[in-house]
Amino acid sequence: xxxxxxxGGILLAGGTVVTLDADHxxxxxxxxxxxxxxxxxxxxxxDMEKSFKGTVLEASGCIIMPGLVNAHTHLPMSLFxxxxxxxxxxxxxxxxxxxxxxxxxxxxxxxxxxxxxxxEMLLSGTTFCCDGYFHEDSTARAVAESGMRAILxxxxxxxxxxxxxxxxxxxxxxxxxVRSAKGRFxxxxxxxxxxxxxxxxxxxxxxxxxxxxxxxxLLQIHVAETDGERDQCxxxxxxxxxxxxxxxGVLDERTLLVxxxxxxxxxLSMIKKSGAxxxxxxxxxxxxxxxxxxxxxxxxHGIPVALGTDGCASNNDLDMFGEAATxxxxxxxxxxxxxxxxxxTALRMATEKGAEALGSGSVTGSLEPGKKADxxxxxxxxxxxxxxxxxxxxxxxxxxxxxVRDVMVDGRLVVRQRKLLTLDLERIMERMExxxxxxxxxx
Amino acid sequence: xxxxxxxGGILLAGGTVVTLDADHxxxxxxxxxxxxxxxxxxxxxxDMEKSFKGTVLEASGCIIMPGLVNAHTHLPMSLFxxxxxxxxxxxxxxxxxxxxxxxxxxxxxxxxxxxxxxxEMLLSGTTFCCDGYFHEDSTARAVAESGMRAILxxxxxxxxxxxxxxxxxxxxxxxxxVRSAKGRFxxxxxxxxxxxxxxxxxxxxxxxxxxxxxxxxLLQIHVAETDGERDQCxxxxxxxxxxxxxxxGVLDERTLLVxxxxxxxxxLSMIKKSGAxxxxxxxxxxxxxxxxxxxxxxxxHGIPVALGTDGCASNNDLDMFGEAATxxxxxxxxxxxxxxxxxxTALRMATEKGAEALGSGSVTGSLEPGKKADxxxxxxxxxxxxxxxxxxxxxxxxxxxxxVRDVMVDGRLVVRQRKLLTLDLERIMERMExxxxxxxxxx
Numbered sequence: 074x075x076x077x078x079x080x081g082g083i084l085l086a087g088g089t090v091v092t093l094d095a096d097h098x099x100x101x102x103x104x105x106x107x108x109x110x111x112x113x114x115x116x117x118x119x120d121m122e123k124s125f126k127g128t129v130l131e132a133s134g135c136i137i138m139p140g141l142v143n144a145h146t147h148l149p150m151s152l153f154x155x156x157x158x159x160x161x162x163x164x165x166x167x168x169x170x171x172x173x174x175x176x177x178x179x180x181x182x183x184x185x186x187x188x189x190x191x192x193e194m195l196l197s198g199t200t201f202c203c204d205g206y207f208h209e210d211s212t213a214r215a216v217a218e219s220g221m222r223a224i225l226x227x228x229x230x231x232x233x234x235x236x237x238x239x240x241x242x243x244x245x246x247x248x249x250x251v252r253s254a255k256g257r258f259x260x261x262x263x264x265x266x267x268x269x270x271x272x273x274x275x276x277x278x279x280x281x282x283x284x285x286x287x288x289x290x291l292l293q294i295h296v297a298e299t300d301g302e303r304d305q306c307x308x309x310x311x312x313x314x315x316x317x318x319x320x321x322g323v324l325d326e327r328t329l330l331v332x333x334x335x336x337x338x339x340x341l342s343m344i345k346k347s348g349a350x351x352x353x354x355x356x357x358x359x360x361x362x363x364x365x366x367x368x369x370x371x372x373x374h375g376i377p378v379a380l381g382t383d384g385c386a387s388n389n390d391l392d393m394f395g396e397a398a399t400x401x402x403x404x405x406x407x408x409x410x411x412x413x414x415x416x417x418t419a420l421r422m423a424t425e426k427g428a429e430a431l432g433s434g435s436v437t438g439s440l441e442p443g444k445k446a447d448x449x450x451x452x453x454x455x456x457x458x459x460x461x462x463x464x465x466x467x468x469x470x471x472x473x474x475x476x477v478r479d480v481m482v483d484g485r486l487v488v489r490q491r492k493l494l495t496l497d498l499e500r501i502m503e504r505m506e507x508x509x510x511x512x513x514x515x516x
Numbered sequence: 517x518x519x520x521x522x523x524g525g526i527l528l529a530g531g532t533v534v535t536l537d538a539d540h541x542x543x544x545x546x547x548x549x550x551x552x553x554x555x556x557x558x559x560x561x562x563d564m565e566k567s568f569k570g571t572v573l574e575a576s577g578c579i580i581m582p583g584l585v586n587a588h589t590h591l592p593m594s595l596f597x598x599x600x601x602x603x604x605x606x607x608x609x610x611x612x613x614x615x616x617x618x619x620x621x622x623x624x625x626x627x628x629x630x631x632x633x634x635x636e637m638l639l640s641g642t643t644f645c646c647d648g649y650f651h652e653d654s655t656a657r658a659v660a661e662s663g664m665r666a667i668l669x670x671x672x673x674x675x676x677x678x679x680x681x682x683x684x685x686x687x688x689x690x691x692x693x694v695r696s697a698k699g700r701f702x703x704x705x706x707x708x709x710x711x712x713x714x715x716x717x718x719x720x721x722x723x724x725x726x727x728x729x730x731x732x733x734l735l736q737i738h739v740a741e742t743d744g745e746r747d748q749c750x751x752x753x754x755x756x757x758x759x760x761x762x763x764x765g766v767l768d769e770r771t772l773l774v775x776x777x778x779x780x781x782x783x784l785s786m787i788k789k790s791g792a793x794x795x796x797x798x799x800x801x802x803x804x805x806x807x808x809x810x811x812x813x814x815x816x817h818g819i820p821v822a823l824g825t826d827g828c829a830s831n832n833d834l835d836m837f838g839e840a841a842t843x844x845x846x847x848x849x850x851x852x853x854x855x856x857x858x859x860x861t862a863l864r865m866a867t868e869k870g871a872e873a874l875g876s877g878s879v880t881g882s883l884e885p886g887k888k889a890d891x892x893x894x895x896x897x898x899x900x901x902x903x904x905x906x907x908x909x910x911x912x913x914x915x916x917x918x919x920v921r922d923v924m925v926d927g928r929l930v931v932r933q934r935k936l937l938t939l940d941l942e943r944i945m946e947r948m949e950x951x952x953x954x955x956x957x958x959x
Contacts, residue, residue: 152903155910158859189899358849361848362854362856364849401803402802403802406802411608411803416601457828459948459949462955463601466598467598
């Protein structure tokens, strides 16, 4: 049942359909009809089955919902998962991650580790991710093979980087990737990723944003991840990290600000005014001791906020169900207020709000006719999901990636009954174990 | 392969053995030998296989580790999972949980919902739990059927409760349960559970502790869960909740303090001096907006700290892998210090420290000869667990309950290849769905 939907289409039928559309529709005994790469109808099963001649994918006892959106990750870092933990950000980054990257990041390792990350994401219900790293052409090949939807960016940093030994060529390398990737894979959109305001000069940031504007692609950047970064920026530039980017003219509706932990109300007003979006990365911020981003305030400002896992060396998984749960729990604890972030808010950040923040709100993120068929089926016949009073509550507080049964991206079934159809997972794991032995030997 | 280990025993062989013993032994290509209900040897596979004549349980590519200890839960509350969320503690408790309990908690519902909770726990690697609720004799029957190890307590509260309409009989009801359950099931130990200092009078607390002392059983109590509870206790009694229990003579090495969120350094000194232990319940505290318990300070005081999920109406799952991950992440975020709680500390709270806090440190919680054979096998041939640099890191930051392949309790295999051998899970889920329909109709 890969692409036969081109004939009469596919009807995912019989479960509880959680649309996450503007009307908050939850349809019991519902169905979603897919034709080619698009959703063409969403409604009650009875109505939808009439005159339907295609293939029925039975989903009784399941939830049918939009695929999850992981709005910030570094796909090849699955090679370094668990290599160094429980360390301060700068020690982790400069003492462990940068040296590991210098020693082990090559096109082949990027390709294989990206395959593994895509396998993990698809098997846990993520259908759309936003990545930034190096050797991004290898990432693109792997993502395309996996069948996942993605925004992929070549990284820009003012240090020698994997594949870009001369930092003065960093923006050019990013631009070259954008141009080569445009239109090459149907579900992949290129982007540019500046590492941060403290690792890219003002000139680099301006050149990167100018290039992104000329190519009409998203500019991603880590910003205000820690109090230390904020304090250093004030000391060096007299303004906050967000204020600094604003002063350089880098903020607009095609700018994606990652982390935004050490931000104040003035920063949030600036972000809102510029039209930029934020990616909240709670587990990575927790693990690195960076603190808690003021997400309830961002939402009150009307800023689009997506969720991301970060690279799985600082998380250490790519399970967006877990990330949504952490989001819903963390802000309640931090503000001592259980009403500050409800289940639906967290779930929307992981789906339709995530897509909106990435500039893909009209493409994916909810189950609505005309959108791309990025759909997952969650098996709720599990001991931790029975009985079910509220599908939204269960999806956030009780379900995990391992409950995902089937996954469709762009109208194509890529996971069926928990089996990945697009990649040879056993072979990828074997190759990763061999690469891991090399890293271990040198680490 | 249920009890054939009585012949030549069982050898769990070939994986990475994470002992969590005092020497922090992690044995590659190791093995654990079980005879009847006990671990008799732990070592290298090669050495252990010599002269072994029993059954080998192959665990290559897996981690063999102690079963997890869930030190605080209310098993029958799986009936109410997701019924009410995102509400303040008192509104959730008095507006939703107490009425739902009054309407739906009967011996039959307690029995069935406990079966479901045990299924969820065993399938996610928990082999030992500590519970407090009502109709505890029904809980005990269900737990015994599941094959899980448990400390089970009849609840004491100065209000009419399920099965105890007359509060003046609450301590007697608890005592009756203790006496009837003692020695009845080999892996179940009875206990008494006082709901809290604000729902039990001083007299009730003293009577309950006196009864617990006479019977030499654990007294469990929720304490200092919120700032509001602490402030009210100061206003009414002139001391903190912990100070109040100390004044009543309730604290000793057989007292288990649950939550301990709103505690200060003086409280911690008092707890340490008394010999009492604490159960940290992070996800429930987060979900109810109660705040963050000062666990690093508790550990610095040398207080034994266990982990618990709480009832799954306030979590909303019973996955102790998730709870350990949350523990490791939460304290880093809250203190903005990634070194404040490392993976091993969190994992030990979920295993050997948990058993110690429950007074069962000599019985279970680590893989050591002489201890009960409470052992789980975690399948690490998964996309989120390959490659593996540190088993401890993977177990806390990347693994989840769904990665557990086999579970042994008291020397008996209760889960094999993710199939629960002791209970008819399908039938339990059907019965829970029917019970859920009733709750939904009346809720």
